[in-house]
Amino acid sequence: MPEQTLLQQFDTLDDLGIFKYEFKEFVVNNLSPNIALRPYQENAIARFEYYLDGYPKRQNPIHLLFHMATGSGKTILMTTNILYLYKQGYRNFIFFVNSTNTIEKTRANFLAKDSSKYLFNQKIIFDYQEVQVNEVQNFEAANPDDINILFTTIQGLHSRLNNPSENTVTFEEMANSKLVLISDEAHHINTLTKSEIGKREVELESSWEHTVNRIFQSNPENIMLEYTATVELRNERIREKYKDKILMEYTLKQFRLDRYSKEIKVLQSDVSPSTRILHAIILSQYRRKVAADKRMHLKPVVLIKSRTISESKQAEQDFYEQVKNLKVSDIADVKQHSRNTLLTKAFKFFDSNGITNQILIQELKEDFRPEKCIGINSEVNYTDEDQLTLNSLEDYDNELRLIFTVNMLNEGWDVLNLFDIVRIDESKGTRSTTISEAQLIGRGARYFP
Template identity: 50%
Template sequence: MQNQQFLYQKLNTLSEMGALKKDIPLYINSNLNPNFEIRDYQKEAFARFSYYLNDFPNKKIPIHLLFNMATGSGKTFIMASLILELYEKGYRNFLFFVNSTNIIEKTKDNFVNNNSSKYLFNQKISFDNKQINIKEVDNFTTSHTDDINIKFTTIQGLHMDLTFPKENGLTYEDFKDNKIVILSDEAHHINSTTKKSKLNKTEELQKSSWEQTVMNILKSHKDNLLLEFTATVDLQNENIAEKYLDKIIYKYDLKQFRLDGYSKEVDILKADMEQDDRILQAIILSQYRLKVAEKNRIYCKPVILFKAQKTIAESQTNLENFNQLIKNLKVEDLEKIQNTTNEKVLLKVFNFFEENNLSLQDITNELKQDFAEENCISANDDKQAEKNQILLNTLEEKNNRIRAIFAVQKLNEGWDVLNLFDIVRLYDSRSNVIDKKTGKVKVGPQTMSEAQLIGRGARYFPFTTDKAIGESKYKRKFDKKDDEELKILETFYYHTSFDNLYITEIKQALKDTGMMDEEEKKDFTIKLKDSFKKSNFYKNGYIYTNKRKEKDNQEVSSLEEVGMKIERFEFTLHTGKSGAVQVFESSENPSGEKIEKEPKSFQIKDIDIRIIKKAIQQNDFYKFDNLKKYIGKLKSIEDFITNYRYLSSKRIDLYSSKDVLENLSNDDLLKAVSSLLKSMENEIKQQETKYEGTTMFDAKSIQEMFKEKTIKVSSYEDYTKNQDWFVFDKITATSEEKYLVELFEKKIQELNDKYEDIYLIRNERHFAIYSFEDGDRFEPDFVLFMKEKQTKKPLTYQIFIEPKGSQFKDAEGLFGNSKEAWKEKFLSGIDEKAEIIDSNFGNYKLIGLPLYNKDLESDFEEAFDDRFGK
């Protein structure tokens, strides 16, 4: 095992080399819920599956794969995309099973209830212009041949159905003649016996039942697939590692999920106070979060989970005590917290209330109303399990009133909630597990379970705001803006007592699960040098930035401007010939006849316009009103057909036998034109962008844009230069950033001969610019200012510079085919495209330089010298 690579490691290498196709096919993209953004790591997961299914050498048949992906990463969304891909490949029957009935009900909602806010598919699902449906079925013997048929069950229920068949239930007969896709969520449960080298009788029975049942189904047809999904795979266990060596297709853990910005950040709020005061502190913080959201026109109803340790009775007592606390709440209770706290976030809360004219009496009244008994729920109540389950699975919706949840263990798995921001630990005990080797306290099972619950609660709450235009609604936006009030919507708090030993233990558990960095984040303050603040440039200078706007297609006058690249299209016409083949005949052409196909080329303008019009009428995409959304200058359908800028210039290379090509019918040409139009439709939709960056850049005061700020960093090394051109007293810098500054230092003397007011400014989220093509947000690491000397109208150059590490390069060691290529393209176009809105502030010229990398330093330096001289 030591020298063997896991499947995901092999695919990591292929992905880094650019060998995996990351574009999601239109038949998937158009059939998923358009309200959900497909994230980069989800595209990666799909690309790996598609590559394995179609191109991976020596793949095991039947296919058995595992997606080891973090809680909250959208595993069911990936399942939905794989269902669509496999439908395209001819699969119609899908068996979904999991360990918990609770997860079954939630998944049904996601897959088949198109009225649910979490429904994963588009309202209309179609393949080749034919609408299909998603149906829940009891078995596959009478499944619908054109639809997606899904059987939902638990692993226990699946085993019982197959062991003890019942009328209309699932039986082994369902699998004999039907190829099946098996989807297993929380799949670690079926490995509970695999991880053990020795099993007791009960475990032997379980292994032979649950695991064997699944494997029997998988092996019942060579084309079956078993796709497992879980956040938990114990690869330290040799049995598990051996089983999944060639099956883990993607490993995307919680740590990477958090580092990529897709989760809330986690903070521990320890308090040396009575339990009631700890509860009160949590609801005050929750109400502050609500008020910040309201102020910024964001709908967010934050929820708190109050966690009991062991028993339902204990949780029920917590709920009753809470209800009494809220009923008797007085403004003096809030004043007590205000007057005694020294916690930074609580001080910020009370300052916010005061600055926004929210009296403590107002807040008290709101708390009594918002956290009233009818707005609290017990997740332990089996008597109202169905009703409560609906409330627990729809917590983000506006008609859901719940603000507080009381629970013991029932929400530890399968719970999908985005607006949980606080967990309050209503007990003070800890597990105190001693490591036999070291004799030190280590993370116990209770604490690890708590850390896993925190990981579930740390799912990101998606929102958009004018303060972060162009950034994804699904990712953190304010990591480096600790003074931004909206950061509270990106932070999860775990409230516990002031027990240093427990704090150490829970922090270690959070590090082990990936929810905290190994090194804790520290404050890092950057300050402007006094010499810079006294300069004329600081007092009177400007920086020019552009904005993001919705794309206006009113001026689009060609298919090329829409992103359409198809000029020639190949289409094959079948000849209709057939022949009998003798089984034992040995020949390269056993039928005795070879069909030679040759091309015949047509330009659209040479085809009868009536045929083209008929093909257009058969495709709703080409209705005039719809085409105008993409091509604002389009005059009519006639214009679209006859204008060389649209359809007229396209060519079709038609392949078939000579006799067919010599006797082409109108129906043959109609098929070819229809196929061309469908390909054009797919490309236009895939190239469509909804936003663009303005070419107009407007001025903002240097004094207003660049200020001192404190940022949170995991680890840092102070980096500074004593020269005045380095405007901050110190910065944190990667090796590439340091190399860039060192290069600039070598050039400063010769630059001083031609320029003045030379300043290199680090951009710590002080400003952003937006790509011209699709409005993607970009925050260059540096901006360099230089003003010409000895000219009547001196020109100030504003130069955007972005260093990039070698890990971002493409397979050829460049950036041209990497995911950073768009930045280099954007920077290279700034010189030509950027226009200054207001030149009253002086003459400015905006320039973007190629991405800087130490290995490519000569290319960067050449571009710099070509522009500014040696």
């Protein structure tokens, strides 16, 4: 009989009622008051605490993975784990991920007290003393009483450590300090594990994964916590690597069954991309009207996903022309061919509320004018202002309605009011395309409010 994986062991213990979530003031009171932990998050916390404090087969240094659906609150779980580990004596944390976009979002979540998505309480108190969350570039002069976080991309961390310069972190410094390594979208660090066995050693040692492992193994008290929705367990090497590391699994299917997500519908259409986009903005306007009718503030967002940057830019320009030249006959044509669809419900609502095709056109031209749309295709042209806009889409004063993108927003984007994703390219995707689109769908699955 094959040996049980860590996840199977913990699922069995869970069925036996071993894991009992215990309210801990130093965790809950130091979280943002806007955060209410859900049962599956409490279960993940209970599993984590049991592994650290009660699991007889615990391995050191500790390496665990939380395999949880996009939108299920992995960043909240990171925050609770940071607070718990602070209580255990850990002060220095390295947060690393694949994209700059995710770094900026997480930096705001952990550091920006004026952000609506700030995850900690305004004051973090441990043993009657206030604790600060500091961003650091190295740990040499880090305050031993605070939470010190080095934010970096995997590529940046690899470059810093293998090409050291003044005031940057070094392998030697890390070996003298117990660290917590936090890897978001952790599937990106498995380049070495997925590589062919016969690959040249020099290539293996130059990989990002090798650098992360070297840090992790430098001190037996180190802890590595990985978080992802898309670990590639179909890959035999990946499955073998994580058989004793996956502590918690919470799938998108379970997320939906527990009614924490919107209902996901994948629709295929043989109409042109411009017509699909027109359908999407009509439905988006319908959602806004229904919400207003229920006295709810909702500004639904539409995302247009293209395969290439040039395709995305062209789609954006074509859309502006389409909206500018929109005619009553265009809306009438959509209405005529919308039998037994959600569009049918939308037009019935418009008719019953006196919203004629001409009025709808005027609203679409206003709500989807260029100033309320944005193209996010390249980090080169991605400004701090863009970052703030995309991370505050739910705010009352944020009127952004439509986003054009390729892959920039697949990861590291927290949004509640994304309702429609239109894929320009209908060709069959690859395995990597399937993973990225699963992540993107997860972005839109989160409930609003």
